[in-house]
Amino acid sequence: MEPIIVISILGGLVLLLLLVGAPIKPIRLIGQGIVKIMIGALLLFFLNAFGSTLGLHVPINLATSTVSGLLGIPGLVALIVIERFIL
Template identity: 40%
Template sequence: MNWFVIIGIVLLIILLLTKGIPVNFVKGSGQVVMKVTVGILFLFFFNLFGASFGLYIPINVFSAMIVGLLGIPGIACLTAIHILVI
């Protein structure tokens, strides 16, 4: 099993060295990382100000992706889930 992983990684490195890194992949992954980072910042400030109201949304990758992709409606959805379910 370990040999298949090593051979796969070597083949991937050879492919990237010959073809280069696709620009669309780098651009798309950069945008996703930026949105998740903004989501983490939104959650941090929400938790900072929501503590006085007893609201807390855990900061993890799943919640950061939801808030990063949806924005303020994402925070509202996570808050509603926290109030209604938990």
């Protein structure tokens, strides 16, 4: 496609969003979910940093970050229990 056509389409979409407005609630929910996942990864980082003396290590990935971010401290404890007793 020609660059003029692509720029025109993108400009039209931006203009449409400015006139109609973006749906705020879904964007806000996605943003809050991403922040919670990042907080979960931070909790896991501190657990691994301070838990190394006790032999605790929970891998930091999307699944464990989501569990610890959405459930908070109880989710972190559940991950520790799963790591210790089940795996």
